[in-house]
Amino acid sequence: MRSSSRLLALIAFVALITSVLAPSRATGGVARAAAMPANAYCADPEELVMLAELNAYRAEHGLGELTLSSTLGAAAKHHSESMASFNYFDGSHDLHFEGEHQDETITWQENIANHGYPDNTHTSRAENLAAGFESAMQTLVQWQNSPSHNEHLLSPKYQAVGIGRAFNPESEYRWYWTVTFGSFADSVASPCDTSAEAGSTPAPGSELPIIRSGRNG
Numbered sequence: 001m002r003s004s005s006r007l008l009a010l011i012a013f014v015a016l017i018t019s020v021l022a023p024s025r026a027t028g029g030v031a032r033a034a035a036m037p038a039n040a041y042c043a044d045p046e047e048l049v050m051l052a053e054l055n056a057y058r059a060e061h062g063l064g065e066l067t068l069s070s071t072l073g074a075a076a077k078h079h080s081e082s083m084a085s086f087n088y089f090d091g092s093h094d095l096h097f098e099g100e101h102q103d104e105t106i107t108w109q110e111n112i113a114n115h116g117y118p119d120n121t122h123t124s125r126a127e128n129l130a131a132g133f134e135s136a137m138q139t140l141v142q143w144q145n146s147p148s149h150n151e152h153l154l155s156p157k158y159q160a161v162g163i164g165r166a167f168n169p170e171s172e173y174r175w176y177w178t179v180t181f182g183s184f185a186d187s188v189a190s191p192c193d194t195s196a197e198a199g200s201t202p203a204p205g206s207e208l209p210i211i212r213s214g215r216n217g
Helices: 045-060 070-086 108-114 136-144 147-153
Strands: 095-098 104-106 125-131 160-167 175-182
Touching: 045 136, 045 147, 045 160, 045 175, 070 095, 070 108, 070 125, 070 160, 070 175, 095 108, 104 108, 108 125, 108 175, 125 136, 125 147, 136 147
Parallel strands: none
Antiparallel strands: 095 104, 125 175, 160 175
16 A cells, blocks of 8 residues: 555646646556537446435534436546546646547536536536545545535535446556535435345555545636
């Protein structure tokens, strides 16, 4: 396991856009060149733990539950799979290696729109990223300990959430998490059927402390 003392500064908030790590191709993982259809998204057991813990955390602060959205979930899953597959963690929240020839870069907002969530003239959105932990609880604690990430977790304007994690043992941080927030609950996602996957849990990665926030809009 990598040392928990490694710091990766996330300097990305509203108009501030700073690249933290230059993306590079990982030798492992499967690249995703196109958006996942919203109806193909499902939440794995640990993503459901994240949903439950996040909603419990909001309830402690007198806030309503977030609905797991299939469109936001597909966008979150795609972002995490992209980071894991291509071994990058960009503080600007841009997605790299997009498009048919994997030669495009798109914004996190474009990624959400590409997966069918209502446009940002009618909705508010935000996104948190994290890397290094397999478990939902450890990742949630990272965000809770970062004031600007925590602001997204406890914002009363959000009603929907998408949760996606991805794993690549040959990438730098192994585990990658994306949580997307929206002010409108447009759809309801379902749990994944994991009956054929029991006993295949990979080893967790290293801790990646978060210094500043994900993007919002």
